[in-house]
Amino acid sequence: MSTSCTPDKQVSNFIAKIRAAISHHALIVRGDKVIVGVSGGPDSLALLHVLCALRDELQITLHVAHLNHQLRAAASQADADFVATIAREWQLDATIESRDVIALAQAEHLSIEEAARHARYAFLAEVAQKQGASVVAVAHNRDDQVETVVMHLMRGSGLAGLRGMTPRSRVSGFTVSSLKPETLKLETGHLALVRPLLDVTRAEIEEYVHANGLAPRQDQSNLDTTFFRNRLRHEVLPYLESLNPNLREVLYHSALSIADDYDFLDVAIESEFSKVAHEQDGAIVFSREAWRALHPALQRGTLRAAVHRLRGNLRDLNWVHVEDARQIALEKNAGAVATLPNGLLLVVGYDDFIIADAKRAAPLPDLPLLHVDELVLPENGVTALPDSNWVIETKIISQDVISTSREAARRNLFAENEISRSARNDRGGIDRWTATYDFAMCRGEKKLRRRRAGDRFQPIGMQGHSRSLHEFMIDEKIQRAVRDLLPLLIVGDRIAWVCGWRVDERVRVTENTSQFWRVTFRKM
Secondary structure (H helix, E strand, O other): OOOOOOOOHHHHHHHHHHHHHHHHOOOOOOOOEEEEEOOOOHHHHHHHHHHHHHHHHHOOEEEEEEEEOOOOOHHHHHHHHHHHHHHHHOOOEEEEEEOOHHHHHHHHOOOHHHHHHHHHHHHHHHHHHHHOOOEEEOOOOHHHHHHHHHHHHHHOOOHHHHOOOOOEEEOOOOOOHHHOOOOOOOOOOOOEEEOOOOOOOHHHHHHHHHHOOOOOOOOHHHHOOOOHHHHHHHHHHHHHHHHOOOHHHHHHHHHHHHHHHHHHHHHHHHHHHHHHEEEEOOEEEEEHHHHHOOOHHHHHHHHHHHHHHHHOOOOOOOHHHHHHHHHHHHHOOOOOEEEEOOOEEEEEOOOEEEEEEOOOOOOOOOOOOOOOOEEEOOOOEEEEOOOOOEEEEEEEEEHHHOOOOHHHHHHHHHHHHHHHHHOOOOOOOHHHHEEEEEHHHOOOOEEEEOOOOOOEEOEOOOOOOOEEHHHHHHHOOOOHHHHOOOOEEEEOOEEEEEOOOEEEHHHEOOOOOOEEEEEEEEEO
């Protein structure tokens, strides 16, 4: 085993390829402190050896990071000891720690592969933060890239997945609460994840390792085909190569081409996103009309961009998720919901739709919502509320049909106004959907409509002062998607009732009322 990181001259072309990749993709710049993820296997050992050989030329500082996943008992500990020895012999600082990945998988409801990946990247980010480093280098190679592209293709992916891994990306989305007793919170926005070996094959790496007398560890779990990637590597790809011996070359160059296409499209997506969506209260709010006018590729792209802004990554989001959400946002009525991975929902409103955490974007409650622009009401009759299981009963009540005393009747009817006045969106009861008015003050056409810009009314209790409907709905904590669909009772040209919430002062029942008009929403 080599005790230095001076490379053999016979494989100088390998060093040259890595140097070229670092320069071309601006992976590392002079003065960087680089965290190198080292498992002890051939790929990561070769990466560390090359970076160690180039550190004076690049004027960089290296720090070795190794995570023991505790999956292979003594073998895992032997890997950790091996990496510690290498770091010491090559005079490199190192951080070597352990995580119980099986416990993490159970706690976070992840597969072992997913849990190991989450733990590994969170660990690397933590080491970088503690060491004041801005770059994390990992040893993914060209063959890993091909496997990633096929894996994404099999699971269903857009261009972002089919381009595979990028030479340089950001470390984000790996905050896992179960890694430590305390919640791990990392500032990862500035942290670059670089892959200097992405243009070299596994065969080239093995040749380099052999030429330099390196003796890497061999992880026997890489042969276990119960893991998806291992099955892909050892069974699926060899079969596909029997159909096309140049398959790896074809897929690798396809990924490069798709990456260019994605970069071009990504610029357009970023430009359009600012025109059709904005962030508000931890949610992404889309203008439905503006978003519908986009090309389908931009519609999908802006949806994915929203998920990325909310979660920091696109993990587990596949083409089916995006397309289902797109169709619901395009075609469904307000109240429709699409479920997205990682606890996100898309909820459709009338003029907009939102993507938010499920706790923020709760589906619409079972309220009498108005799915048409306007609905004319008779003074007496029953009218069905379109696309719902509610009807509206309207009735003129004269003094001569009131069975109780005149004074008691007035008190009862007045109380209904008070119920409407105090009703809140989180309190049920049939009374909130009944309101009674002074019929003499209800002259003109009677109809239901949705809110409009600039709407104002005079809520009972404000001594005749008018109030912005928009501000009223916010103060009453009426759900955003409900606001666009909540029926407003219009008499003449003014709001008589924010249905279920508040009656207008000008049509309320008083002690002088002689004829009444009652409006009731009820379920069919």
